[in-house]
Amino acid sequence: MLRYLTAGESHGEAIIGILEGAPAQLPLAPDDINEHLARRWLGYGRGGRSKIENDKVHIYSGVRFEETLGSPIAVRIDNGAYEKDKAGWPEKMAIEGDPPEDMETVTMPRPGHADLAGKQKYEHDDMRPVIDRSSARETAMRVACCSIARRLLNEFGIEVGSHVVRIGDVGFDEPEEWVDRRNALIEEGGGASAIYEAADESATRMLDDEMTERCVEHIDQTKKERDSLGGAYEVVVTGVPPGLGSYVHWDRRLDGQLVQAICSIQAQKAAEVGDGFYNARRPGSQVHDPIEPREDGQRAYPRRTNHAGGTEGGTSTGMPLVVRGYMKPIPTLIKPLDSVDTATGEPQPTRYERSDITSVPAASTVAEATVAYTVANEFLRKYGGDSVPEIRRHVEADRTAHAETARDEDATEE
Ligand SMILES: Cc1cc2nc3c(=O)[nH]c(=O)nc-3n(C[C@H](O)[C@H](O)[C@H](O)COP(=O)(O)O)c2cc1C
Numbered sequence: 001m002l003r004y005l006t007a008g009e010s011h012g013e014a015i016i017g018i019l020e021g022a023p024a025q026l027p028l029a030p031d032d033i034n035e036h037l038a039r040r041w042l043g044y045g046r047g048g049r050s051k052i053e054n055d056k057v058h059i060y061s062g063v064r065f066e067e068t069l070g071s072p073i074a075v076r077i078d079n080g081a082y083e084k085d086k087a088g089w090p091e092k093m094a095i096e097g098d099p100p101e102d103m104e105t106v107t108m109p110r111p112g113h114a115d116l117a118g119k120q121k122y123e124h125d126d127m128r129p130v131i132d133r134s135s136a137r138e139t140a141m142r143v144a145c146c147s148i149a150r151r152l153l154n155e156f157g158i159e160v161g162s163h164v165v166r167i168g169d170v171g172f173d174e175p176e177e178w179v180d181r182r183n184a185l186i187e188e189g190g191g192a193s194a195i196y197e198a199a200d201e202s203a204t205r206m207l208d209d210e211m212t213e214r215c216v217e218h219i220d221q222t223k224k225e226r227d228s229l230g231g232a233y234e235v236v237v238t239g240v241p242p243g244l245g246s247y248v249h250w251d252r253r254l255d256g257q258l259v260q261a262i263c264s265i266q267a268q269k270a271a272e273v274g275d276g277f278y279n280a281r282r283p284g285s286q287v288h289d290p291i292e293p294r295e296d297g298q299r300a301y302p303r304r305t306n307h308a309g310g311t312e313g314g315t316s317t318g319m320p321l322v323v324r325g326y327m328k329p330i331p332t333l334i335k336p337l338d339s340v341d342t343a344t345g346e347p348q349p350t351r352y353e354r355s356d357i358t359s360v361p362a363a364s365t366v367a368e369a370t371v372a373y374t375v376a377n378e379f380l381r382k383y384g385g386d387s388v389p390e391i392r393r394h395v396e397a398d399r400t401a402h403a404e405t406a407r408d409e410d411a412t413e414e
Contacts, residue, residue: 008138012089020072037143045204153239164364205360240316272309274306
């Protein structure tokens with residue numbers, strides 16, 4: 001099984017990650033990670049930080065001649081903001097010594113951020129450490145670590161993609177408005193990567209030009225109103241074999257793990273598996289996906305529809321996994337929000353800092369990464385081994401066994 005940890009602050013020198021459990025002999029070059037780090041900066045409505053950062057991963061261990069070794073993979077990404085905003089950071093967050101006498105402490109929490117919760121929990125007088133660790137800058141390292149998991153999935157024909165379906169008030173109302181376009185891309189491209197490649201062409205990572213334009217206007221208007229926006233997106237995983245996850249324990253349910261993968265990301269406040277929210281409004285006959293006979297050698301029973309999003313009983317069915325994330329509006333607004341100075345107890349409006357108007361397109365790329373990690377872990381639980389060739393032997397043995405079962409079924413029918 002895989003496990004990763006991240007460390008580092010948004011304005012510190014760098015963010016650090018360690019991924020353990022990656023099998024040996026997985027082809028891995030820095031650009032397999034850099035590609036997705038660059039995609040994390042996509043999207044109209046980003047703030048000044050997007051101009052400062054040029055995220056590139058430095059791999060320190062666990063990889064040799066572009067192949068993993070089976071040992072922990074240690075990675076680092078430098079923060080461009082450290083150089084740019086240097087203004088006292090090394091002193092204000094110095095590892096040794098005392099705080100400078102003239103140091104301004106941050107005592108005014110911003111609503112919607114971790115500032116007040118973190119100050120109270122860790123009993124800090126100065127909220128700076130809370131602001132800097134709770135920042136979504138951490139998602140850069142998540143993308144880095146999870147891109148290695150994604151690389152493993154790719155090796156076994158499992159692909160992950162995402163696209164945005166709503167920004168603020170503008171977007172699709174029902175999945176029926178986009179599923180045909182999304183499924184056609186999967187069909188043409190042979191997997192979910194085609195979804196992200198098409199979405200990356202749009203300023204808002206949407207699969208519809210007119211909707212993209214409307215969202216861009218909505219973002220511009222919101223900026224004029226000095227406000228911010230949230231939205232929704234969909235992550236799809238194709239090539240998933242049946243049997244990942246399980247119903248036998250609560251924490252092994254794949255659907256539950258997918259929701260956590262989304263809601264573990266800063267500002268993601270809801271997630272649904274398949275047509276979850278929409279299904280709640282419909283009668284069962286329009287929701288449950290009819291099962292069709294397998295063709296010779298087919299591993300999974302095909303479904304006529306996929307409202308369930310590729311899981312039943314917490315276990316993958318072999319249909320594409322579909323999970324949607326819902327992001328709240330960015331909490332840093334140009335327009336001040338009411339708050340309280342915790343040093344004086346007096347009301348105080350927030351001050352604007354560099355920030356995105358919306359980060360939904362970026363969040364969708366982070367969600368691809370966390371979903372990939374979740375699926376890779378369940379894939380390893382079922383087929384795991386110490387090296388990619390060993391895992392391949394397990395996958396092949398499973399495929400052969402199931403092809404034989406399918407043939408037996410055909411013989412019985414005859
Ligand atoms: C990719 C991404 C980028 C973000 N960018 C910003 C930003 O520029 N400004 C901001 O105020 N919040 C931003 N956020 C949201 C905050 O990180 C988040 O709301 C905050 O850490 C509090 O966490 P919570 O909303 O989960 O409680 C971003 C989130 C993500 C996922």
